[in-house]
Amino acid sequence: MTPPPGIDELAATFRSTFGAAPDGVWQAPGRVNLIGEHTDYNEGFVLPFAIDRTARVAVRIRPDSTVRLLSTFGNQGLTTADAGALNRATARGWTKYPLGVLWALQQRGLPVTGMDVLLDSDVPRGAGLSSSHAIECAVITALNELTGAGLGVQDMVLATQRAENDFVGAPTGIMDQSASLRGAAGHAVFLDCRDQSIRLVPFGAARAGLEMLVIDTKVSHSHAGGGYAARRSSCELGSEVLGVKSLRDVGLDDLAEAGGLLDDETFRRVRHVVTENDRVLQTVELLGSAGPQAIGHLLDASHASMRDDFEISCAELDLAVDAARSAGALGARMTGGGFGGSAIALTPVGAVRGVRAAVERSFAQAGYTAPDIFSVRPAAGAMRLA
Ligand code: GLA
Numbered sequence: 001m002t003p004p005p006g007i008d009e010l011a012a013t014f015r016s017t018f019g020a021a022p023d024g025v026w027q028a029p030g031r032v033n034l035i036g037e038h039t040d041y042n043e044g045f046v047l048p049f050a051i052d053r054t055a056r057v058a059v060r061i062r063p064d065s066t067v068r069l070l071s072t073f074g075n076q077g078l079t080t081a082d083a084g085a086l087n088r089a090t091a092r093g094w095t096k097y098p099l100g101v102l103w104a105l106q107q108r109g110l111p112v113t114g115m116d117v118l119l120d121s122d123v124p125r126g127a128g129l130s131s132s133h134a135i136e137c138a139v140i141t142a143l144n145e146l147t148g149a150g151l152g153v154q155d156m157v158l159a160t161q162r163a164e165n166d167f168v169g170a171p172t173g174i175m176d177q178s179a180s181l182r183g184a185a186g187h188a189v190f191l192d193c194r195d196q197s198i199r200l201v202p203f204g205a206a207r208a209g210l211e212m213l214v215i216d217t218k219v220s221h222s223h224a225g226g227g228y229a230a231r232r233s234s235c236e237l238g239s240e241v242l243g244v245k246s247l248r249d250v251g252l253d254d255l256a257e258a259g260g261l262l263d264d265e266t267f268r269r270v271r272h273v274v275t276e277n278d279r280v281l282q283t284v285e286l287l288g289s290a291g292p293q294a295i296g297h298l299l300d301a302s303h304a305s306m307r308d309d310f311e312i313s314c315a316e317l318d319l320a321v322d323a324a325r326s327a328g329a330l331g332a333r334m335t336g337g338g339f340g341g342s343a344i345a346l347t348p349v350g351a352v353r354g355v356r357a358a359v360e361r362s363f364a365q366a367g368y369t370a371p372d373i374f375s376v377r378p379a380a381g382a383m384r385l386a
Pocket of ligand 1 (some may be wrong): 040
C-alpha cells in the first residue's frame, strides 16, 4: 500500500487545485465491528472500534454557493455542484458522501454554504470497513467547526445517518458513524443504540499477545439495495408480529414463544438479533473479566448466526473464517453489513503467519480473487489535524 500523503502534501495539492489554502485538515477513521451485527437499527447493542485507517479532508468554506470536490484516488476528476441545489440523483461515486452531509446539515438549518474539499483515504473501499462513513465523519467534523453549526456528537451521528438514508439511499443504522466519531485508541465503543449512550471498553489485544486481522475478501457489496433493506424489513415485521417497539425488547426467554408466532424465515432473523444482542453483552463482560483471549467462541457463534439465521454471509467470508480458525485464530467472523466485505480473525501473534498463509492458500484453491489481509488496532475517532 502506498503511504498516505502527509498533511503538508495534502495542503499543497489543495492550494494548487483550488488556488487558496484550506481552512484546515480533518480526519475520521473506518471501523471494524467486534460484535453486534444488524442490531443497531433494532435499538440493540454493538461493539465496534475505530481503526488506524482514515479518511482525511482538507476543506475551505467558500463565500459563494459553489462546491468543488476532488479526491487523491480514482479517476473522477474535479466535481462541481451547487450547494443551493444539491441533487441525490446526479451525485456520483464518493462525492455522494460529502454532498450528503452538506444536504443533511441544510435539513437541520445550515444556510447554503459552498466549499472546496480535497479527500484522501486509506480505508479500503467496498471492504465493509465503513470507508463511506469515514468520509462523512471527516466532512461533518470539519463543517461543524467551520460553519459554527455547533452540533454535539449525537447530533452529528444522526445527521450522517440522514445523509446515508435519505441522500445516499442506504437504510443503515448508527453504528459506523458512532465508532468513527466516538472511537478512542485502545478501546472498543460499547454503544446502546436505543439512547446512544456509550461506554469505552478497553480492548488490549496487543497486550494479550493477539492481533486483529482483517481479511478483505474483495467481494464488494453495497447497502443501498437488496439484501440489507430486506433484512431490515424482516426485523420490522418480526417486531410488529411480536407486538414490541423493536427487537431490543425481545429476550432470549421469549424466543420459544416467538417461534410459534413467526414464519420460519422471520423467526431466524429475529433469533439472530436477539442472540447477537446477548453475545455483545457477554463479550463486554468477558473483556472486563478475562480479556480478549476469552471472546473467541462468541465471535464464532456470531458468524454462525449470520451465516445460518440471518443469511448475510457468502462463500468467501465462510471460507476466510473457517481457514483462519483451523490455522489457529481464537475466533473469527464476518464484520459489517455482510454480502461481501471483510472478516475479522482474532489471532495469537505467533499464529499470524500461519493464518495468512492458510487463508491465501484456501482462496487460491477455491479459485477466488486473492484476499487482502492486514491487522488493525483500535484508534482514535474523528479529529482536526491542522
Ligand atoms: C452496516 C451499517 C450499520 C450496521 C451494519 C450491520 O455497516 O452501516 O449501520 O447496520 O451494517 O451491523
